[in-house]
Amino acid sequence: MQAFDYRRPGTINEADLALKAAPGARLLAGGQTLLPTMKLRLATPDTVIDLSAIASLKGIARKDGGLAIGAMTTHAAVAESADVKGAIPGLAKLAGGIGDPQVRHRGTIGGSVANNDPAADYPAAVLALGATLNTSKRTITADDFFQGLFATALEENEILTEIAFPVPQSFAYAKFDQPASRFALVGVAVARTSGGVRVAVTGAGQGGVFRWTDAEKALSANFSAAALDGLKLDASNVLSDVHGNADYRAHLVGIMARRAVAG
Amino acid sequence: MTDQGIGASVKRVEDLRFITGKGQYVDDINRHGQTYAVFARSPVAHATIKNIDVSEALASPGVLGVYTGADLAADKIGGLICGWMIHSKDGSPMKAGAHPALAQGKVRYVGDHVAVVIAETLDQAKDAAGLIQVDYGELPAVVDVGSAQAAGKAQIHDEAPNNTVYQWHLGDKDATDAAFAKAAHVTKLDIVNNRLVPNAMEPRAAIGDFDPGQDQFTLYTTSQNPHVARLVLSAFIGIAPEHKLRVIAPDVGGGFGSKIFIYAEETVCIWASKKVGRPVKWVAERTEAFLADAHGRDHVTTAELALDASGKILALRANTKANLGAYLSTFASSVPTYLYAPLLSGQYDIPAIYCEVDGVYTTTTPVDAYRGAGRPEATFVVERLLEVAARQTGRDPAEFRRQNFIKSFPHQTPVIMAYDAGDYAASLDKALEMADYKGLAARKAESARKGKLRGLGFSAYIEACGIAPSRAVGSLGAGVGLWESAEIRVNPVGTIEVLTGSHSHGQGHETTFAQVISSKLGVPIEQVSIVHGDTDKVQMGMGTYGSRSGAVGASAIVKAAEKIVAKGKRVAAACMEVPEDSVDFENGEFLGRGTNKKMTFGEVALQAYVAHKFDPELIEPGLKEGSFYDPKNFTFPSGVHIAEVEIDPETGHTRIDRWTAVDDFGILINPMIVEGQVHGGIAQGVGQAMLEHTVYDENGQLITGSFMDYAMPRADDVPSYNVSMTTTPCPSNPLGVKGCGEAGAIAAPPALINAITDALGHEEIAMPATPQAVWRAAQKSVRKQAAE
């Protein structure tokens, strides 16, 4: 790891100022992605701004009929939260299936979503549930937020502060583990929301998390696993690697979608 | 005291320090004035080095030295060696290319060592390593072992035409061909034994420390055999004479073979410590471990089994191409030859066997011994052939094995080995019972109702441990003897230090060796300390690999203990004023037979040191004895493992539902530790069979070079094991022990693949049977079923 300056602001305002004062600074949440990247010298920021002292970024609240989860809330906190278990139990389960206990006690929802790894679990939930992402500057819808592999709508100097989830009629996430990393080889989140059925797929898209609109249509007409029979995801935009070629992944998307629908 | 002796499941005494973070590993050691080494490694698989410009690196802050192969050559530092000479079938010696510690003129795999930077801090060394400019003239990579020998392929070493190190064979070709000619049935399989990355929990590390006052080098290193490291570094590489080189292998966090070898990094660290006049530390990062620890396995084999009409095996034939990687690592040449082909008889009476092995260079990481070393590869060949032959001829795989088991001992196989003891049917019977083989059909039907595919697979393995005797292995080309040494130092108060050449890096020697002493000398294990891993303390030793520590290392301890007892009897006789031949030693006491005189072990030790009561002309003071023990034969552990799996054909996910292991390791010193070794071995075998996939692209880049892509087995990948033992004592060593360290890794892969192919209903799947591979194979099963 190369030497860097370390800042630990106590408020979002101070964090904003710190970002402005140090162009190219990186925000540090749980460090589960950023620190390994720095150790490998793939990232060499001059300044690291640790968000862990900003109390307002942490915590889970019922708000406006939905759930508001602070960006710095750990996966373990989401997995164990009575509020999350009560309102969106599938989301608590998703959080409890990320990584291992150590990772779940360090890694944060904000870090995961801001990082937008194409195999990460949370982006599927955020997109399927049609969540809203609040930042230090504005509010962004899930459909606008995810913009490709490791790419989001977040601008430089913009801090993700909170993710607001509407409470759906139902939500489930089915994940097939990549055997080595245990990220999603394929993960499918299916939500019945006030805006209709939304199906989001992670692990498979060449452009990161995406909505499987054909499945949404089929499920809107008939919300049952059988409604997906015969429906095949076009494999031409699906990722291929040693763990799964596009055809296998596309097939798994169908299987995981059925399993998510079946609950 | 017998509750701590041989046969007792004593808790491991070393574990308290390991699980409370108090172990002392190489990276925990820091020397005054220590500097840090970082290696500049080749980013390409195969290239000539046109120029190396180190000027910028040298000028970088904190840099004390930047060295290349030219600097080593100028100091007459020799290359790394391969210590086993193999002769090709035409009688010619193997064709080994030079293996410089830092590249000279050429790089041959991604990760090959090009230069080293020594700097004040690790980060400064890394910064500088990034500034070394190397001008490479890229050459084509040679990755696929199957085609590496073809005409027109890039030549990796000038010394080895067609990238061929040797073309070796074993067995009687004519007799084997004749048996195949009259066979009623022949089973033929194409087999890939996948390459594995060892991944010990502790990565390799070294500290070189030169003391100019004493003209003395000390190397701290992650080694399974510090004395072999010292021998090679002094006698062959030329660092310093042995008496001027101390090698310390402190706590070592797992080896699995990968820490047997003498590598470039420790060679360079010890040499550079004199160059810069400061201690030099290097600790591998995981990425370096993936690239530069010797890998394991990597065979491509065509194998055939010939049967007569009654199902009796007539002959076995195998042709193997063994990928040795870019250079010959320390014992690389022996693994696919003498550690492989002599095991091809398995547990079976096979009259004729013939095996050909080509050792092949490729532009990949060197390959050497990895847990099991040759024996897993052989067992996979034999046990896949047996299972498939049974299926093809409509025989029950268990009864087919039983029919062909060797039933009387000693048994001379056609491939060197003389098996001394075993009862293979006993293990099979017990395993069938424990696995509820009779209930399999019902379980299969139940799985089918749930849309799942269930299968069961056998592996009746044999292995050969404690490779020996030295004279025999010498005649086969080994450059070393394979005895072990022990020295027992009894202190005046009766506490005991045992110095052993066997190194412990997870095996639990500090417990088991103390148990042997407890049984032999009647003292509690708390009075015993096991000293290993330091060439200044232990005079000489051959180290730990090939499951040899019990059979060879502990046997040496027994021999030394017998000498202690003999000396103690003489001291006791003098003290008790009874004739020497009337002293008995029982439960830690010396007894004057026919008298009520007795002395405890501690009393005798004290008398040996105060030396007040005997004539020094007749009895030397002190109580210290040593032994060098060279076994008469290998030992032959064996057993039957039965794996049962359930496959989800929709996803390819394979769940191991049951695992039955019945092993015959001879006498057990500590059954709990033995069972732990079995568990760990099976987990490693499961890793090979289902998870661990070493993939190079066509340019020789390692695609699966981190834990993000290289899948190690985790707790939920393996089932709860059902482990049991049968016992035939080993006749060739004083303890009757056989060795258990590698058995699980040897037994597991064929059991699992046999189970998976049973579930699939066809044989077309290779290791690792990943979800994707199983899904594709299951698609085929579904099509096959539909067609039927």
Ligand SMILES: Cc1cc2nc3c(=O)[nH]c(=O)nc-3n(C[C@H](O)[C@H](O)[C@H](O)COP(=O)(O)OP(=O)(O)OC[C@H]3O[C@@H](n4cnc5c(N)ncnc54)[C@H](O)[C@@H]3O)c2cc1C
């Ligand atoms: C061993 C291991 C296993 C894992 N397994 C899984 C898995 O199964 N599924 C899964 O989904 N994930 C997995 N992860 C990822 C992990 O769960 C984290 O979600 C992820 O590493 C990012 O979260 P973090 O809090 O650690 O962020 P960091 O690593 O601290 O930051 C990640 C990136 O986000 C930026 N960032 C962080 N917070 C903010 C913010 N508030 N505003 C703007 N930018 C921000 C940082 O600057 C950085 O670029 C695994 C990680 C590890 C190490």
